[in-house]
Amino acid sequence: MSIASPVRPPRRRVARALVLAAFVALAALGGTARASPDDAPAARAARGARLFDGSDPMHGRLAGHAQVLPSTASRCANCHQPPAPRAAPALAPPLDASSLLAPQKRRGGPPSAYTADSFCATLRSGIDPAHVTLKAAMPRYDATDAQCADLWAFLIPIPTSR
Numbered sequence: 001m002s003i004a005s006p007v008r009p010p011r012r013r014v015a016r017a018l019v020l021a022a023f024v025a026l027a028a029l030g031g032t033a034r035a036s037p038d039d040a041p042a043a044r045a046a047r048g049a050r051l052f053d054g055s056d057p058m059h060g061r062l063a064g065h066a067q068v069l070p071s072t073a074s075r076c077a078n079c080h081q082p083p084a085p086r087a088a089p090a091l092a093p094p095l096d097a098s099s100l101l102a103p104q105k106r107r108g109g110p111p112s113a114y115t116a117d118s119f120c121a122t123l124r125s126g127i128d129p130a131h132v133t134l135k136a137a138m139p140r141y142d143a144t145d146a147q148c149a150d151l152w153a154f155l156i157p158i159p160t161s162r
Contacts, residue, residue, distance in 0.1 A: 041158045048154025051147055052076045052095075058147055060139030063126055074139045076151075083155050092138070095155050107132045116156075120148035 050056040054075025059068050076095065083096035093099055093106075100119065103111040109132035114122070118129040123141045126134045143151070 041153060044150045044153035045157055046154075047150040048152065049082070051151050052080075052082060052154055054078075058141050058143055058151075060141040063136050063138075063140055068142075069139055074141070079138075083157070097156050100155065106130065107134070116149065116152045119152055119155075120145070123148060123151075 047056065051058050052075070054071050054077060057071030058074065059071075060074035061068050079090060079092035080095045081090045083094075100114040103113045105111050106128055109128070109130035112128060112130035114129060120143065122128050122134070123143050126138060126140045128134060141147075
């Protein structure tokens with residue numbers, strides 16, 4: 001007849017200690033996690049403005065070409081006007097909330113509207129949300145997710161509460 005030992009095997013104690021330590025670490029992280037100032041809407045929009053005017057380059061190439069364009073040739077401001085009162089006509093459609101968010105017929109396709117994700121996909125692929133290909137003169141960008149989000153934040157500013 002064997003008597004069960006009241007002492008638990010060491011493996012169980014170690015496993016429980018690890019689980020407890022993980023919970024404590026997660027609780028500590030959860031209580032101190034805060035948004036970085038770099039993620040603030042104003043900071044994102046400022047970075048987007050620099051991408052738009054070419055101060056911060058975004059690598060792009062023409063459809064069917066492997067060579068990356070110089071940043072002076074691929075900046076948005078070369079063809080599009082910024083989201084502000086328009087002074088002169090531009091070569092390409094405006095990029096602002098009224099033109100991007102409202103369903104519109106574009107390039108002969110059905111009405112479509114952009115979301116942040118579809119805008120980014122269009123920048124990369126040259127195909128809009130209605131599956132219509134953009135003109136060949138529009139660069140296809142190697143934009144990172146962060147660059148896309150920053151450019152979107154500049155074009156579609158989040159209203160601030162007063």
